[in-house]
Amino acid sequence: MKPINVGLIGYGFMGRAHSNAFRKVNNFFDLDYQPVLKAVCARDGGKAKAFAERWGYQSVETDWRELIKRDDIDLIDICSPNNTHAEIARAAAKAGKMILCEKPLSMDGPEGEEMVAAVAKAKVPNMVWYNYRRIPAVTLAKKLIDEGHLGRIFHYRAKFLQDWTISPELPQGGQGLWRLDVKAAGSGVTGDLLAHCIDTAIWLNGSVDKVTAMTETFIKERTHTLTGKVQKVGIDDACAFLARFKNGSLATFESTRYARGHKALYTFEINGEHASIFWDLHDLHRLQYFDHRDEGQTRGWRSIHVTDGDHPYMKNWWVPGLAIGYEHSFVHQVADFFEGLSKKKPASPTFRDALETQYICDAVLKSGKTGQWEKVSRLK
Numbered sequence: 195m196k197p198i199n200v201g202l203i204g205y206g207f208m209g210r211a212h213s214n215a216f217r218k219v220n221n222f223f224d225l226d227y228q229p230v231l232k233a234v235c236a237r238d239g240g241k242a243k244a245f246a247e248r249w250g251y252q253s254v255e256t257d258w259r260e261l262i263k264r265d266d267i268d269l270i271d272i273c274s275p276n277n278t279h280a281e282i283a284r285a286a287a288k289a290g291k292m293i294l295c296e297k298p299l300s301m302d303g304p305e306g307e308e309m310v311a312a313v314a315k316a317k318v319p320n321m322v323w324y325n326y327r328r329i330p331a332v333t334l335a336k337k338l339i340d341e342g343h344l345g346r347i348f349h350y351r352a353k354f355l356q357d358w359t360i361s362p363e364l365p366q367g368g369q370g371l372w373r374l375d376v377k378a379a380g381s382g383v384t385g386d387l388l389a390h391c392i393d394t395a396i397w398l399n400g401s402v403d404k405v406t407a408m409t410e411t412f413i414k415e416r417t418h419t420l421t422g423k424v425q426k427v428g429i430d431d432a433c434a435f436l437a438r439f440k441n442g443s444l445a446t447f448e449s450t451r452y453a454r455g456h457k458a459l460y461t462f463e464i465n466g467e468h469a470s471i472f473w474d475l476h477d478l479h480r481l482q483y484f485d486h487r488d489e490g491q492t493r494g495w496r497s498i499h500v501t502d503g504d505h506p507y508m509k510n511w512w513v514p515g516l517a518i519g520y521e522h523s524f525v526h527q528v529a530d531f532f533e534g535l536s537k538k539k540p541a542s543p544t545f546r547d548a549l550e551t552q553y554i555c556d557a558v559l560k561s562g563k564t565g566q567w568e569k570v571s572r573l574k
């Protein structure tokens with residue numbers, strides 16, 4: 195196996211999820227490449243060192259520019275807040291590094307275009323961590339759709355519900371709460387949660403033509419952690435939008451952080467001419483499937499336990515019937531990225547693929563302001 199020296203930026207939620215994936219991938223997948231945990235970078239040197247010791251990184255940096263300068267780093271993995279993605283990615287591309295970047299790709303479409311241009315110019319392998327594609331039940335949904343089991347698609351319905359920002363006392367900004375600060379996050383639930391729903395949707399059901407959206411900021415002002423001042427909240431707390439896909443199907447998407455009782459309820463349902471599919475993140479190893487062509491007496495929703503050896507990715511794990519979980523989607527994504535390098539067929543979503551989600555988010559946020567249907571931009 196050829197070693198690939200990883201430089202990780204950010205040791206938060208995703209820093210942990212990716213480190214776990216890098217450590218496990220070669221134990222479960224036969225690959226030509228092996229990630230080596232070379233360096234972790236974060237601004238707090240002490241915390242970065244503690245993280246390095248826990249996860250097995252060989253060294254620590256406190257400035258990502260220094261990390262990118264290093265000759266012993268092959269791959270930069272961006273796990274820092276959204277407003278840092280573009281600058282880091284452009285510099286990493288210029289330095290000839292492979293780049294894995296957390297979602298959303300960028301703060302908006304134009305910034306994403308610059309990132310796409312940078313990796314294209316440098317010809318460096320790149321990918322965005324839309325990991326839900328690689329939950330076996332979701333990958334199975336893709337396979338069933340591509341094989342034509344659903345027939346013509348009429349409806350796509352997705353939602354992603356949380357409840358953690360309801361308190362007006364919650365501050366915005368800084369470590370842990372950057373998602374509430376529009377300058378760090380770019381947007382609220384649209385870029386954070388709906389971006390996932392959109393990525394899955396365009397992967398399963400093709401491009402979106404136009405959207406019309408409703409957005410709301412329920413808590414208008416919050417104290418900013420970094421300034422100590424009460425400041426206007428610039429993010430969307432909730433967003434619901436309608437979309438028309440290129441294939442003629444109609445869609446509804448909804449996301450909020452104000453749905454009391456829901457922590458991470460991501461669900462989607464697709465209704466086709468012959469069959470329907472439903473998936474729920476809370477029950478992620480199951481795919482619900484209804485096929486109208488089944489024999490009448492026993493026709494009904496099947497709950498497929500996606501754990502058999504012939505289900506996507508599952509032969510690499512335990513024996514049939516035993517479930518895997520959220521963390522494994524990241525392991526699968528690393529495996530697919532390396533497989534893409536071996537086969538010279540890049541694993542998706544590349545930066546270019548992920549730009550489409552960015553364009554849809556832009557159109558949604560614009561429509562939230564104009565109240566009009568908005569066309570989704572395309573890369574020229």
Ligand SMILES: NC(=O)c1ccc[n+]([C@@H]2O[C@H](COP(=O)([O-])OP(=O)(O)OC[C@H]3O[C@@H](n4cnc5c(N)ncnc54)[C@H](O)[C@@H]3O)[C@@H](O)[C@H]2O)c1
Pocket residue numbers: 203204205206207208209235236237258272273274275276278296297298323324325369370371386
């Ligand atoms: N794929 C997914 O399902 C998923 C889930 C959560 C977050 N994300 C994305 O991952 C990214 C990080 O989110 P998170 O939840 O891990 O955040 P987090 O707050 O848990 O961690 C962010 C990390 O970035 C570091 N950081 C911030 N600015 C930095 C800088 N200038 N230089 C170096 N390090 C810096 C912070 O110290 C922290 O370690 C975001 O873009 C987010 O949208 C994706």
